[in-house]
Amino acid sequence: MKDILFATGNAGKMKEIREILEDLDGCVYSLKDAGIDADIEENGTTFAQNAKIKAEGIAAWCEKNGIPAFPEKSIRDFIVLADDSGLEVDWLNREPGVYSARYMGHDTSYREKNANIIGRLEGVPKEKRTARFVCAIAAVFPDGRCEIAEGAVEGYIGWEERGENGFGYDPIFYLYENDRSTAELSPEEKNGISHRGKALRKIKEVLRKGK
Numbered sequence: 001m002k003d004i005l006f007a008t009g010n011a012g013k014m015k016e017i018r019e020i021l022e023d024l025d026g027c028v029y030s031l032k033d034a035g036i037d038a039d040i041e042e043n044g045t046t047f048a049q050n051a052k053i054k055a056e057g058i059a060a061w062c063e064k065n066g067i068p069a070f071p072e073k074s075i076r077d078f079i080v081l082a083d084d085s086g087l088e089v090d091w092l093n094r095e096p097g098v099y100s101a102r103y104m105g106h107d108t109s110y111r112e113k114n115a116n117i118i119g120r121l122e123g124v125p126k127e128k129r130t131a132r133f134v135c136a137i138a139a140v141f142p143d144g145r146c147e148i149a150e151g152a153v154e155g156y157i158g159w160e161e162r163g164e165n166g167f168g169y170d171p172i173f174y175l176y177e178n179d180r181s182t183a184e185l186s187p188e189e190k191n192g193i194s195h196r197g198k199a200l201r202k203i204k205e206v207l208r209k210g211k
């Protein structure tokens with residue numbers, strides 16, 4: 001199998017990605033490993049569109065500029081993967097959705113973003129606080145084909161932040177099964193049920209079959 005270039009600079013995500021894809025034949029490199037410093041604008045309206053835009057954007061950037069850390073290789077030696085993810089809150093018409101990272105501005109802390117979402121749900125009963133984390137992963141093959149895999153985890157927005165693990169919206173996203181927030185799960189527990197874990201396991205099957 002070809003080696004994989006995963007279009008993320010996020011070290012936490014890379015760790016999760018490597019753990020789940022470790023039994024594939026090829027190596028998995030991050031943008032940092034490959035020395036790529038490209039900024040692709042994610043202007044799609046769905047997670048799948050954004051993942052595709054990012055993966056195709058990185059492939060096109062490498063086609064033009066080469067791969068700085070591997071000057072002897074071309075992008076056709078790699079399968080390019082990219083993900084896009086976020087939180088959908090049904091009561092808020094699925095906001096923040098594809099704007100999850102940009103919600104209230106990139107520089108606003110998650111303490112403030114989380115407090116804002118809880119505030120917008122004031123007085124809303126548990127059965128109407130439904131939400132989900134969604135992740136789409138796009139794989140662009142050397143011949144230009146693009147395959148997409150999606151994963152989601154259903155839950156609800158709690159009334160307070162809870163837990164120290166995870167990142168972003170984890171402290172306010174609760175699971176129905178045990179009324180724990182995903183910030184209260186260990187990394188292994190979260191990988192087992194998460195949107196990203198599900199999408200990664202699906203794309204792994206696509207890569208294994210080479211289609």
Ligand code: IMP
Binds near residue numbers: 083087100167168
């Ligand atoms: P991106 O996929 O790196 O663009 O990230 C999207 C944004 O969605 C993150 O910055 C977080 O705000 C949110 N998000 C995605 N996955 C998770 C998760 O597992 N926990 C908490 N927040 C998440």
